[in-house]
Amino acid sequence: MIGLVDCNSFYVSCERVFQPRLRRLPVGVMSNNDGCVIALSNELKATGITMGTPAFEIQHLARQGRIHLLSSNYELYGDMSQRVQSVLEEFSPGVEPYSIDEMFVRFGGFTSDQMLEHARQLHDRVRQYTGIPVCVGVAPTRTLAKFANRAAKKIPAYRGVCVLQADSAETKALLQRFELGDLWGVGRRLVERLAIIGIRTGWDLAQADPKRIRQQFSVTLERTALELRGISCIEMNDFHEPRQRIMTSRSFGKLTDNVGEIREAMRQHGQRGAEKLRSQGSLARAVLVFLKTNPFRQDLPQYTPSAVLELPRPTDDSREILHAAGQALQRIYRKGYLFQKGGVMLLDLVDASRQQLSLLDTPQSDTDRQRSAKLMNVIDDLNRTMGRGTVKLGTPSPGAAWHLRCANLTQRYTTRWGELPVAKSQ
Structure with missing residues (x-):
């Protein structure tokens, strides 16, 4: 049997763990630069506000205190996701994250009654240990587990836990009751x-x-049909194939034509992309850098350049990637344009363990690669244990235009010593 554990309103729930005053209030979390609503509490949904609503359209409600809008606190959300995963690993060694708020869990050796009891214990334990409410769906296949999770979320009688067998009358009744679009991977056009x-x-x-x-x-749809019958067609490893390209980009906090600030932004994106590259055990052969002006500001000149630079050798070294990104930026930057967004994409990825060396490689080249790998490992270890950004190449200027707008950012309670919650006596 396979379970899917889905954290309810995850971003909002993370905020509520450390701010109990927000419970039962309409709360929304905004996207990067406080652009639009990307996570909503049930109370906020009840007001008619939907996913993707531009924040500026509802700021008057926030100022009146009728709703509460928060900036995205991804460092907090990522750490809370790890905590949820740690609890799940107490119940099964086969835990596979599917997204920041969803995880597949493999179960075996349980009867139907035992499986339901085990799933209920898991459901309660996650809430007890992390404060995050979850729904649990269990079934013989991943598609059915996803469907069971949806039933657990939508039908109050399940109390957050639904265990389905492929050939049961209960499963048939639910599949007939729910819309086709509720199935995993079946979009509107396909419906x-x-x-x-x-x-x-x-x-x-x-x-x-x-x-x-x-x-x-x-x-893909054939596999979905088979999985609904209880025939497993999707392996857990299918979700973790190495990416063929890695993109790191973000809108700037405000429009800017300052090449120094843009260079800093590209440096941050390049370093983050290199970290992702190393985490999946890949090397990049080329680097693409792009810039974009604001297409909605037709009163301003428009320019959306990009450039690709081939790297001297496949690499995951942040220094080499940043050097190439800097050269690409120098090629495409033009004065007189206000840029809204920029990014770095790592292209033509290869497996680091299977790279093909050049005929011109020398013993010194091999030594240089080993030194590079050791340095990058040290940087990654320090950032992993002491917090992202502890060690970085280049220091970003405070208040630069490319920094995100985060007017309502909460504390990073679990990862920063200086932002720990403070208990005050009455």
Whole structure:
């Protein structure tokens, strides 16, 4: 059996753990630069505000105290996600994060009654140890586990835990009850195409001929149909294949034409991309740098340049990547433009353990690679244990235009000594 544990309103729940005053209040978390709402409490949803609502449209409600808007605190959310995972690992050695707030958990050796009790214990323990409310869905396949999780979230009678068997009457009734779009990987356009051939519910899809589904749609949808029958077709490793390219970008806090500030932003993006590169055991052969002006400001001149530089050798060394990114930026930067966004993309990735060396490589080249690997490992270890940004190449200027707008940022309670919660006596 496979479980999917999904943290409810995760970003909001993380904030509420350390700010109990926000419980039962309408709370939203905004995207980078406080642009739009990306996480909502149930109370905020009840007001009619939806995901993606621009923050400026509802700021008057925040000023009136009718809603509460917070800036994204990703350092806090990432640490809380790790804490949830640690609790899950007490229940199963097979824990696979699917996203920051969703994790697959492999179970084995339980009867149906034992599985339900075990899932309830897991549900309660995560809340007790971390303060994060979760829903748990358990089933023979990942697609059914996702579906069971949705049922646990939408149907109060389940009390946050739903265990389904592939061939049970309960599973059939739920698949007939829920909309086809509630299934994992079935989008709106696919729903419309399936309706044309008479498939309108999850049960219809489960009963459809898999070969016909593959011929008319895709092998991915065929796997979904088989998984709804209880036939496992998706391996946990499928979710963690190394990425073929790594993009790190972000909108600037305000428009800027200052090349020094833009260079600092590209340096931060390049370092973060190199960290991701090393974490998945890859090397990059090329670096792409791009800039964008604001397309909605037609009163300003528009310019969206990009440049790709091939690296002398495949590398994961931050220094080499930043050098190439700096050269690419120098090629594309033009005075007279106010830039809104920039980013760095690492291209043509190869497995670090299978790189092909040049015929011109010398013993000194091998020594240089070993020194580079040791230095990068030390930097990564320090940043991992002492907090991201503890060691970085170049010091960013305080107050630079590229820094994010975070007017409502809360404390990073769990990862910064200077931001620990303070208990005050009455």
